[in-house]
Amino acid sequence: MTEFQVTVCSGITGDRIESVQAQAFPHGKLLSASGEATVSIHLDGKMSPTQIDSLFEEWKHIIVLERDGEVKYGGYITSEPLYTDDSSILQLKLVDVWGLLERRFAVDHSEPHxxxxxxxxxxxxxxxxxxxxxxxxxxxxxxxxxxxxxxxxxxxxxxxxxxxxxxxxxxxxxxxxxxxxxxxxxxxxxxxxxxxxxxxxxxxxxxAWTSGVTREFSVTAPQSQVVRFEQRRDGSRVTNNASRVGEGSEVDMLTISNLDMSSELPLLERVTVSKEVTSASQLSIMAGEDLVTYRSATVQWDLEILSTAGVNIGDTLLLHFFGHRRVADGWHSRRVVKVQAGMGNIDTISVQPTGGA
Missing domain, CATH: 3.55.50 (Phage tail protein beta-alpha-beta fold)
Known part of the structure; x- marks a missing residue:
């Protein structure tokens, strides 16, 4: 039987403070992006309103979800969206460490000026x-x-x-x-x-970081651990003329542009500002990398997989298809970029080619 544990921890040190009961904990983890969650806490009447306010104060504490002893999510409390009619359920919104990084300057804070x-x-x-x-x-x-x-x-x-x-x-x-x-x-x-x-x-x-873990799934096989498959394609970021802007301003601004002369698409241009870059050669390399990254549409596959499979961010999935109308027969390698889960038996896993847009 699956065992869940929900713990309140210090938002500064991470030290454990108290265990609480939760009835639901849908959450998301992402590669290179912020993951959010909503936790529904059961109020058993043993805490006073003042104690509840202190334990669940925004930004003061982190709430952690474990499944069978493995941490699945941890996030700062950011809000209590709505509480009504003396309910026994307290719903809280959470955000992982990216939420804190959105509120902290990237400077040496010891400098007086x-x-x-x-x-x-x-x-x-x-x-x-x-x-x-x-x-x-x-x-x-x-x-x-x-x-x-x-x-x-x-x-x-x-x-x-x-x-x-x-x-x-x-x-x-x-x-x-x-x-x-x-x-x-x-x-x-x-x-x-x-x-x-x-x-x-x-x-x-x-x-192009990966976790180093590789897992195999036969998507179209009977009794597969993959219970649902979806595909999405998005060409909004496709580029065949990538520009990078470095240091400087106006006519003195460092600018590099790289064209994909072999592209059969209409001219599609993209500019990325990189003001910290002072080298024309580094800027040119970056523009060339943009052409590789954004050469074609973003293709994302969403898979509903049994939670017991243990898929995590950065894992490499080798996915086998046979007789599928949209995906060619054979093995396809994809990297996990998003995991959406909760306290149920199914996780939704989003995968993309490694290094894609």
Whole structure:
């Protein structure tokens, strides 16, 4: 029998505070994007309204969902959408660590005049990510507390790039990370118990990052663990002329454009602003990578799979089709970019080709 555990933890340290009963916990986890959840807490009448307000105060605490001892989701409380008629159910909205990163500047908070601050970083894109997270978590030691429970491991390999970060831009952390994502970095903040009784997110990052786990499913076979299949195609970001804008302004602005001369499509143009880039050669490489990424339509497959399969973000799925009207016979490799689940027996898994738009 499946066992679920829901725990309230500190939003600063991740330390366990109290277990609570939940009747529903639909949630989503995404690669390189924010995942949200809604949890329905059962009020058994043992807590006073003041105690309820304290335990479920917005941003103060994180609520964690475990399934059979494995953490499936953790998110900050952001709102109580609606409570009516003395109900025994308290519904709360949650957001994972990306929600906090949307509210934190990507600057060295120890600097008294942040508008004058700048720092040049050289390393792979994951190193840039790590430095941004360190500024956000560790550079300010006063109050309110800047710390949040995230593990930041070192990452080797990948293209070495140089960027200068300026305080006067006042970019939020998610904006600074977004620029790295535009260059090909993938990021997953994995929810887990980082120590007994202490929740946190572990940072996974790299160009075309995968979890290293491969799972096989025969989609069209009888008694398959895949109970439903859907396909979506979106050509809104298809590009055959990719431009990148670097440092400078007006006529002195650094700009590079790369054309796909072999494209049979009408001219479709895209520009990405990368103000931290000062090298024309790096900008040209990035524009060329854009042509590869956005050469064709985004194709996403959504699969309803039994929760017991244990599919997670970044996993590689080898999917076999036979006799399908829309998908060619044979094996197809896809990476998991989204997991939608709850307290039921079916998860919805979204997969795309690795490195696609």
């Amino acid at each position: 942040v508008e004058k601050w700048s720092q040049t970083v050289t390393g792979n894109r994951a190193t840039h990510l790590n430095q941004i997270l360190i500024w956000a978590r560790d550079s300010y030691t006063g109050t309110p507390a800047a710390y949040f429970p995230i593990t930041i491991p070192g990452v080797s390999g990948g293209e070495i790039v140089t960027r200068t970060y300026y305080g006067y831009h006042l970019n939020y952390v998610d904006e600074a990370i977004g620029k790295l994502l535009d260059e090909g970095l993938d990021v997953y903040f994995e929810p887990t118990w980082v120590a007994p009784g202490r929740f946190g997110w572990i940072t996974h990052a790299g160009d």
